[in-house]
Amino acid sequence: MSKLVAFAAIQGAYEIVTRVEGIYEKALEKYGPEQKLAFPNTAYYLPIIYSLLGIPVTDMATAGKALKVARKLLPAHVQNFNHLPYLGPLLDAGMAALFAEEVLEAIRYFEQPDFYTLGEECDPASGKIWLGAADDTILRKRGVEFVDGSAPGFAAIVGAAPNAEIAKEIAEEYQRRSLYVFMAGNRMGTTFTEQLIEAGVQVGWNTRLVPFSPDISGAVFALGFANRAAMAFGGVKPGDYKKNLLYNKDRVFAFVNAFGEVNAEWAANAAGCVNWGFPTIADTDIPEILPTGVCTYEHVVGNIPHSEMVQKSVEVRGLKTIVTKVDIPLSYGAAFEGERVRKDDLFVEFGGKKQATELVEMAEMDEIEDNKIVVIGKEMDDVKKGDKLDLGIYVQVAGRKFQPDFEPILERQIHHLINYAQGVMHIGQRDISWIRLGQPAVEKGFKVRHIGQILHDMFHKEFGSILDKVQVTLYTDPKDVKAFTEKARAMYKARDSRVENMTDENEEIFYSCTLCQSFAPSHVCVVSPERTGLCGAYNWMDCKASFEINPTGPNQPIEKGECLDPKLGMWKGCNDFVAKASRGKISQYNFYSIVYEPMTTCGCCECIAALLPGCNGVMTVHRDYTGETPCGMKFTTLAGVMGGGQSSPGFVGHSKYNIIQRKYIAGDGGIKRMVWMPKSLKEELREGLLRRGEEVGVPDLIDKICDETIAIDEASVYEYLQKVGHPAVEMDPIVG
The missing domain is CATH 3.40.1470.10 (Bifunctional carbon monoxide dehydrogenase/acetyl-coa synthase(codh/acs), Chain M, domain 5)
Known part of the structure; x- marks a missing residue:
């Protein structure tokens, strides 16, 4: 391990701890030891400190205890002679920096109560960009995605790309791979988040592009999220630092991307992340930490071209991601599910005040033709901006292993699968659906028939073991949609009564x-x-x-x-x-x-x-x-x-x-x-x-x-x- 990286990380940790101690002492003098300290709506106090040390920080007095631990963790400075290239002191320095930064962010919450926006969404128009610590409602809602595999992991990005276009390309590639992107820190006053906003990319929890903070100390929000996942979903007890860190290494697939020159404070944060098994991949020529040690593979990797950053990151973390391919002119992936098509971006909508209905029905093998997609009524060539239309989505499925009981299972997937298309928003299900197409999606060539293409391609991908053919008919004429809706409602009622009448006693x-x-x-x-x-x-x-x-x-x-x-x-x-x-x-x-x-x-x-x-x-x-x-x-x-x-x-x-x-x-x-x-x-x-x-x-x-x-x-x-x-x-x- 290079003496340079050890020197930078340890020096950075000293700088962070000393600076936070000064801020803490001023706040203690001004507000007193009983001043409450907390992140919003969480049972996990300051989660890094709570999960690893078992200290529930509730006020300035208990925060002081955590800072004392941080000070004790600081190792001796790197010497010019007889330097021992061990990873241990580096890890301690990184952890000390993170404990201090978590206290710093807690102080910010009561000294600057309007700095962070509560909730899942940002409002760039009003300057409300930074989301700060995720509350426990968000943790549990989003944490489920890490449990079921729909979110394979997250990239913690610090700094800023050389320009907005590169930032957009990297972020959207992570989205296509269904990863979350947690953002903190700035590069010469510019942030990755602001670059995405400049490029017209929606940020917030809904799009998996989460802007935590413009400062490097916001990295604690990403690590705190990971530690709370271990406690909330994995049953790891507060204070059991070994189990928490190992849990994250083995189950939460995360890594850091550092864009821009890595200064001493960034180096300290990178060292801290290694404790979790989270490697750092940088675009600058920084001293590297290669195997062996804590991370699965390399610990710190430098000088990676932007065009290779995403692929190299998932390789270093040992993460397997799949980019879903569907035959449509838009990017496609689970990370686009939360994207909103707002009024200013809207081209056309189906449902809402009009009728939009969805139905999946089993068919005989000789009744349908695979990949036959028919639009009955208006196609996008016949639609002008601002139009509101009726829509019926009729999916017929045939397969030797297919059963009528599978119909509602596939039907429920329509919501997610349509939402995965960038620039397309789907709300509701059954006969209360509502679909919005954004103008950028239409300009790229998205048409009504592509809704059917998504369902055909993804049903084959997700349910290929039970189906052989998928045919989709899309109705946009109000008379056809009305008749189709009547048929669908009769089928909904029959299905519901079948499930409602089942009992535990009658099923073995x-x-x-x-x-x-x-x-x-x-x-x-x-x-x-x-x-x-x-x-x-x-x-x-x-x-x-x-x-x-x-x-x-x-x-x-x-x-x-x-x-x-x-x-x-x-x-x-x-x-x-x-x-x-x-x-x-x-x-x-x-x-x-x-x-x-x-x-x-x-x-x-x-x-x-x-x-x-x-x-x-x-x-x-x-x-x-x-x-x-x-x-x-x-x-x-x-x-x-x-x-x-x-x-x-x-x-x-x-x-x-x-x-x-x-x-x-x-x-x-x-x-x-x-x-x-x-x-x-x-x-x-x-x-x-x-x-x-x-x-x-x-x-x-x-x-x-x-x-x-x-x-x-x-x-x-x-x-x-x-x-x-x-x-x-x-x-x-x-x-x-």
Whole structure:
């Protein structure tokens, strides 16, 4: 290892720690030791410090403890003679720099409260560019993509490219590979983020181009995201630095791209990233750190041409990415899914105030022709800017292994697959779809028929094992769309009734879902007809179809076997599978109970229910609600406690839809035990809650369920329950 790189990194770490100590001392004198320090809406405090040191920084006093650790980590300066080229001191220096920078950013949050924008989207027009630390809602929403593989990893870019066009090319190549790009730091006052905005590229979490900060200290937001993923999804405990760092090396495929001359402070941050197994690839001729050591391959690689930067980066990280090819004139990839087509960029839209309907239907092999795409009505040549049109998307699929049960599985993919086209926005599904085409997409030659081409190409790519032919008919004439919509609605109704009438008692086969085990090794989800997967993405039919499509995949059939407890929902076959799949960590659990050995939970859950003993019932909260709850913990805190595949009596993760399924906590009294949930969730589930209330003999149950507009502490919730006559008040004790 070069003495030059060691000198620069260690010198940079001294500079960072010393500078932050000075800022800290001034802030301590001005605001006092009790001044609160926090990143917004997170249960993980300052996550690098919390995850690696186990110190929950909550105020200036506890921040001082972290800075003392940073100072102690600083190694001796590099000597001119007898220099020992060991990696250890370099790693310590990098870690010290990151601890200090995290404190620096926390101080910025209260001294400059408007510097960062809360949420997922930027507003360049108003100068609101920098997003700062991702809150836990974003972490869990986006973290799922790292779990299911739709996001293979992330590139942390510091500095700026030589010009906006090169920045755009690099960013879009990462998008095509479905990677996230986290951006921080500047090069001579210019940032990679601002270059993308100059080139007309949308930035924000929705496009996977995330502008954290214009300063190099913003690199802590990328590493903090990775560390929280380890705690939230992998069950790594705060303070267990070895497991956290190894988890990130093995499971979170990230790397750094340094654009511009690497100064001492950048070198310190690069050294810090090596602790995580994240290598740095630079466009300048910097001293390199090649194997062996911590990273899978090289640690620091320099002098890489911009045209080779993306490919070299994924090679050095040992990351496998696939660029999806479809026969359309636009870039295509999952990273474009969150792109917005706004009013100023809009050329034409389908649906919205017009009708747009989608349907996938099975056909016989001789009834359709593969790759036959027909547009009946107006094509883009007949459309002028600003037009609003009806649209019907009719996909006929044939295959010797295809079954009618697969129709809704493929139909749900239409939303994602169309959205993956750059400059095309898709919202909704079934008969409430809405598609917008941006002017740049139309100028590149995108037409209505290309919607069919996307579905043909991607259905073959994703579901080729079960289908042989895909034919797509696209209707744009209002009369044709109306007739098509009537047909589609009849099919939707028939499908829904088929699933709704299924029961756990009548099915001998349940299905596993171990998709999240890449992040939560002991978590094993078992999906039954009356208990959907806790992430909300998989029901019994989905798992059945998934197994047929991929027999060696994460959804495996389980013979439920002997029923050990019909009330709580326990079967011998399920227990045997869970014990084996969790490697002995979990021996058994109940499907229908929150009180007695509930199902395991991982960080992907849509909702978490918690026991409220004083109310003789339960509450639940979904990930989009960021306020306080009667159990004293926000969703983020609950998820931090529950994530990682634990079975915790009194708490259980579940999907939104599961709340209105007949077996929801049936072993503890069922839906009549629901005493509190956020108002937004009540409204989202209104129709189902009204139906379930009728079924259990409490037709006005929805109005008796308390929410945050009424009370957020357990005592006040109980007062409300008594006032409205909630059934839980008169039920037998939920525990005992």
